[in-house]
Amino acid sequence: MRIYADNAATTRMSRAALDAMIPCLEEQYGNPSSLYSLGQRAKEALELARQDVAAVIGASPKEITFTSGGSEADNQALRSAAALGKKAGKTHIISTAFEHHAILHTLAALEKEGFTVTLLPVHENGIVRVEDVEAALRDDTCLVSVMYANNEIGTVQPVRAIGALCRRRGVLFHTDAVQAVPHLRIDVEADNIDLLSASAHKFHGPKGVGFLYARKGVRLTSLIEGGAQERGKRAGTENVPGIVGMSAALKETAENLEAATARLLPLRDRLIAGLREIPHSALNGDEEKRLPGNVNFCFEGIEGESLLLLLDDRGICASSGSACTSGSLDPSHVLLAIGRVHDVAHGSLRLTLGEDATEAEVDYIIQNVKEVVAYLRGFSPVWRDLESGKTPHIL
Numbered sequence: 103m104r105i106y107a108d109n110a111a112t113t114r115m116s117r118a119a120l121d122a123m124i125p126c127l128e129e130q131y132g133n134p135s136s137l138y139s140l141g142q143r144a145k146e147a148l149e150l151a152r153q154d155v156a157a158v159i160g161a162s163p164k165e166i167t168f169t170s171g172g173s174e175a176d177n178q179a180l181r182s183a184a185a186l187g188k189k190a191g192k193t194h195i196i197s198t199a200f201e202h203h204a205i206l207h208t209l210a211a212l213e214k215e216g217f218t219v220t221l222l223p224v225h226e227n228g229i230v231r232v233e234d235v236e237a238a239l240r241d242d243t244c245l246v247s248v249m250y251a252n253n254e255i256g257t258v259q260p261v262r263a264i265g266a267l268c269r270r271r272g273v274l275f276h277t278d279a280v281q282a283v284p285h286l287r288i289d290v291e292a293d294n295i296d297l298l299s300a301s302a303h304k305f306h307g308p309k310g311v312g313f314l315y316a317r318k319g320v321r322l323t324s325l326i327e328g329g330a331q332e333r334g335k336r337a338g339t340e341n342v343p344g345i346v347g348m349s350a351a352l353k354e355t356a357e358n359l360e361a362a363t364a365r366l367l368p369l370r371d372r373l374i375a376g377l378r379e380i381p382h383s384a385l386n387g388d389e390e391k392r393l394p395g396n397v398n399f400c401f402e403g404i405e406g407e408s409l410l411l412l413l414d415d416r417g418i419c420a421s422s423g424s425a426c427t428s429g430s431l432d433p434s435h436v437l438l439a440i441g442r443v444h445d446v447a448h449g450s451l452r453l454t455l456g457e458d459a460t461e462a463e464v465d466y467i468i469q470n471v472k473e474v475v476a477y478l479r480g481f482s483p484v485w486r487d488l489e490s491g492k493t494p495h496i497l
């Protein structure tokens with residue numbers, strides 16, 4: 103048995119994406135910049151994909167730039183807005199404490215280059231408050247960047263209201279919508295979005311391809327020097343198979359969106375209810391305003407890594423907030439941002455269900471997480487201290 107419950111990390115490619123890609127690799131392998139018909143057919147496929155991608159988010163094709171994925175789109179969005187800001191003498195940027203590292207690390211780099219960054223709190227429920235954005239706005243603010251939905255705890259942000267506020271104040275608004283695009287209806291007009299990042303492998307497309315939406319008039323800075331591809335905004339021969347696969351995956355995702363949500367919501371809530379039965383556990387992030395497949399829990403007295411390894415032995419692919427970097431175990435910045443203390447943040451588990459998940463799989467996950475948590479607590483000194491009352495329970 104293998105249950106893949108890590109769809110926020112990546113997804114399996116859809117048959118539609120694969121079927122769309124194979125002809126681009128086998129027969130229509132031309133370079134879109136070539137003038138003969140083989141190249142021009144690749145160019146047509148590329149532009150058709152651009153139209154299809156644009157339509158899904160209510161954009162026009164010229165507003166879509168293809169990138170190598172979500173990270174590149176995030177980097178380019180921030181760098182472009184920063185360059186525009188600098189030209190206008192505005193060097194203040196507002197974002198949040200629980201963004202993806204593609205955002206946080208780019209902001210850190212921009213700080214070194216002279217920009218000032220305000221990272222807003224996301225509160226206990228994992229949601230940014232519009233009032234906080236408003237209070238942080240300054241005369242020299244050039245950009246607000248708030249993710250549409252968080253990749254760890256799945257919380258959905260009040261993007262439309264933040265966008266409206268930015269529009270009123272004449273500040274560019276970017277949203278990292280990498281996790282939202284697979285699950286939510288996005289309309290860049292209604293949502294007041296100026297810049298938006300997305301990534302194909304999060305919605306059953308291929309890895310290494312994504313797109314950046316930039317509203318007409320928002321000038322992008324190219325991160326890569328070279329040819330004039332992507333209207334001079336992204337040099338390098340286009341990843342035609344990847345882009346075509348992405349557009350096929352996105353179209354299918356958009357067509358099935360409501361049906362997938364209707365299937366996922368009861369499964370998600372069943373999983374949450376089941377895991378809540380584990381003593382001294384807590385759901386991370388708002389229970390309602392979260393993505394339909396996302397479940398994220400903290401369990402006291404255990405290490406997320408051990409939990410993952412034992413779940414893997416039982417055929418369950420899941421993820422934990424903590425990442426082992428250079429030997430030191432850093433707890434998730436997202437869990438810290440919602441106020442979890444280090445010890446508790448270490449014992450986290452993220453399960454992100456795919457559209458094809460079943461009730462039987464959810465029940466299998468619940469049963470096995472219960473067993474593994476009890477087993478690990480059985481020889482955890484931290485748990486012994488908690489149970490003997492030597493240290494107080496937090497959850």
Ligand SMILES: *Cc1c(COP(=O)(O)O)cnc(C)c1O
Pocket residue numbers: 110111170171172173174176202204249251252253278279280281301302303304310311312
């Ligand atoms: C996965 C992810 C990214 C990075 O996308 P890549 O295509 O893997 O570079 C950025 N932001 C969020 C919220 C993500 O979940």
